[in-house]
Amino acid sequence: MSESSITMKGQTTLPKTVRQALDLGPGDRLRYVILDGGQVRIMRTRSVSGLAGMLRRTTQAPVTLDQMDEAVAQGANDRP
Template identity: 60%
Template sequence: MQESTVTTKGQTTLPRDVRLALRLTPGDRLRYMILDNGEVRIVRSQPVSGLKGLLQGKTQRVVSLDEMEAAIAKGASGQ
C-alpha cells in the first residue's frame, strides 16, 4: 500500500508507483471522485482532444441531416 504525507497547505506528493499506474507526466490533471462509502478515487483527467478519432472506422455509412433528426425524434418518443 502506498502512503504520502499531507502538508499544512494540503499538498502531497504522489508516490512513484501511483504516478506510474496512472501514467502521469508533469502538467497532467487529476480528478477526485468521492464515493458513497467515503473512499476517494483518483483518475487522470482526459482532455477532450484525446477523443479525436475515437469513432473513426466504426461505420462506413454516411447519414443525412434528415436521417439524424428522424433518429433523434424516434429516440425521444421512445419508439
C-alpha cells in the same frame, strides 16, 4: 499499497506507482470523486482533443456529416 503524507499546505506527492498506473506526467490534471464510506477515486482527466478517435472502428469506413444527417432523418422517419 502506496502511501504519502500531507504537508501543512494540504499538498501531497503521488507515489511513483500511482503516477505510472494513471500514466501521469507534469502538467496533467486529476479529478477526485468522493465515494461513500470515506473513499476517494482519483482519475486522470483528458482534454476533449484527447478523445479524438476514441470511438473509431477499424472495420467501419468513415461517414460524412451529410451521411450522418441522412441516417438520423431515416431513424426519425422509421419511428412509429
